[in-house]
Amino acid sequence: MKLKRSIAISDSGFLFNPITGDSFSLNPTATEILRLFQQGASESDVISFIQENYIVDKNTAEKDLQDFRDQLMHYKLIE
Amino acid sequence: MSSKPTYTVALTGLNAIDSPGPGMGVIRCLRNAESFDVRIIGLSYESLEPCIYMHDLVNKTYQIPFPSAGIDALYHRLSYIFSKEKVDVLIPNFDAELFNFIKLSERLEKEHSIKTILPSPEQFESRQKTNLYYYGLQHGIKVPYSKVIFSAADLSSIEKEFSFPVVVKGKYYDAKIAYQTEQIWQYFYKISNQWGLPIIIQQYIQGNEVNVCGLGDGHGNLIGAVPMRKLYITDKGKAWAGVTLNDDKLISITEAFVRSAKWKGPFEMEFVKTIQDEYYLLEINPRFPAWCFLTAGCGQNQPEALVNLAMNKQVVPFKSYQAGKMFIRYSSDLIVDISEFEKINTLGEL
Numbered sequence: 001m002k003l004k005r006s007i008a009i010s011d012s013g014f015l016f017n018p019i020t021g022d023s024f025s026l027n028p029t030a031t032e033i034l035r036l037f038q039q040g041a042s043e044s045d046v047i048s049f050i051q052e053n054y055i056v057d058k059n060t061a062e063k064d065l066q067d068f069r070d071q072l073m074h075y076k077l078i079e
Numbered sequence: 080m081s082s083k084p085t086y087t088v089a090l091t092g093l094n095a096i097d098s099p100g101p102g103m104g105v106i107r108c109l110r111n112a113e114s115f116d117v118r119i120i121g122l123s124y125e126s127l128e129p130c131i132y133m134h135d136l137v138n139k140t141y142q143i144p145f146p147s148a149g150i151d152a153l154y155h156r157l158s159y160i161f162s163k164e165k166v167d168v169l170i171p172n173f174d175a176e177l178f179n180f181i182k183l184s185e186r187l188e189k190e191h192s193i194k195t196i197l198p199s200p201e202q203f204e205s206r207q208k209t210n211l212y213y214y215g216l217q218h219g220i221k222v223p224y225s226k227v228i229f230s231a232a233d234l235s236s237i238e239k240e241f242s243f244p245v246v247v248k249g250k251y252y253d254a255k256i257a258y259q260t261e262q263i264w265q266y267f268y269k270i271s272n273q274w275g276l277p278i279i280i281q282q283y284i285q286g287n288e289v290n291v292c293g294l295g296d297g298h299g300n301l302i303g304a305v306p307m308r309k310l311y312i313t314d315k316g317k318a319w320a321g322v323t324l325n326d327d328k329l330i331s332i333t334e335a336f337v338r339s340a341k342w343k344g345p346f347e348m349e350f351v352k353t354i355q356d357e358y359y360l361l362e363i364n365p366r367f368p369a370w371c372f373l374t375a376g377c378g379q380n381q382p383e384a385l386v387n388l389a390m391n392k393q394v395v396p397f398k399s400y401q402a403g404k405m406f407i408r409y410s411s412d413l414i415v416d417i418s419e420f421e422k423i424n425t426l427g428e429l
Contacts, residue, residue: 021308
């Protein structure tokens with residue numbers, strides 16, 4: 001999953017898409033996940049990260065990440 | 080002592096109200112100009128246009144006749160004003176007055192050395208809403224299919240040519256979305272009663288509205304262009320907040336239009352961007368929009384560039400601007416002594 005290059009995310013989790021003008025407030029988990037993707041992490045890296053830092057089984061983490069991915073697709077935030 | 084020149088600029092659009100004229104935005108840009116100082120002469124139509132009383136923005140205001148009074152009445156009033164004030168540049172800011180100003184521009188330059196940067200009468204006319212569909216075809220820009228309606232009898236064929244919803248638009252102002260035939264009739268009468276005929280029926284395009292504020296030099300060069308998305312729209316359809324976008328495709332469309340049309344002067348292009356990232360042109364307004372102060376805020380002071388163009392100074396086209404700059408409009412109460420209101424009402428100047 002690759003975030004669009006021009007997207008900016010602030011430390012507070014505010015995401016701004018300068019192409020569409022859309023802005024979003026991310027919760028801390030979403031902020032961490034998008035930061036990882038911006039740094040080039042793969043989906044399996046992110047699932048491992050979630051499992052290491054949150055009490056969640058692998059299947060749930062995968063499903064939640066898939067849901068999150070769908071939302072990002074819907075808002076045209078990923079390439 | 081400042082080495083910058085001081086220009087005197089006369090302009091209209093002082094009605095900073097809920098459906099605001101562009102005057103205040105243009106003035107604030109000019110007051111923020113780095114290459115010159117400015118003295119502002121306001122030209123007002125009504126005595127309650129707020130900028131008349133904003134003496135930190137406007138040095139002196141003169142009332143001028145409404146556009147419906149005709150070109151001669153405007154010329155005589157402007158001649159009086161220009162005999163009192165040594166004006167360098169004139170910036171008209173209303174759609175409805177532009178035709179008269181365009182027609183007078185050569186005469187004003189010849190007789191009073193007043194400079195303007197305005198579209199030609201042909202450019203002005205061809206981008207009218209009634210001609211826009213064909214103007215778009217001519218310059219390679221998608222425009223929603225439209226039909227101009229000159230009488231109620233023409234409405235009978237609409238259902239065969241359009242699928243619902245459609246947009247019912249006035250020649251100058253107003254637009255309503257109609258979802259069924261009865262609504263088309265209703266809006267046809269409502270809008271034509273208020274703004275006259277013709278009415279435009281336009282294919283409705285679903286998407287986000289994005290606008291571009293720009294300036295063309297009349298030789299095909301785009302001096303500046305800033306795309307903006309409205310973030311909050313009032314019940315009058317006016318932007319109350321907006322944000323600059325980093326939209327290369329929109330800039331390319333704007334650039335191609337200015338090159339092809341050799342557009343001269345400021346403009347606002349209103350587009351709908353569909354979910355498939357296609358752009359449809361809805362309108363070209365041949366003037367700065369009320370939100371034009373955002374151009375100065377994001378690094379392209381376009382009104383400053385216009386004045387420099389008018390004064391034959393070298394103007395280098397802007398190459399960039401900051402995306403993610405917002406404007407948020409606000410309303411405020413001015414406290415004014417009744418004697419000022421009396422002066423503009425009785426003397427026609429303040």
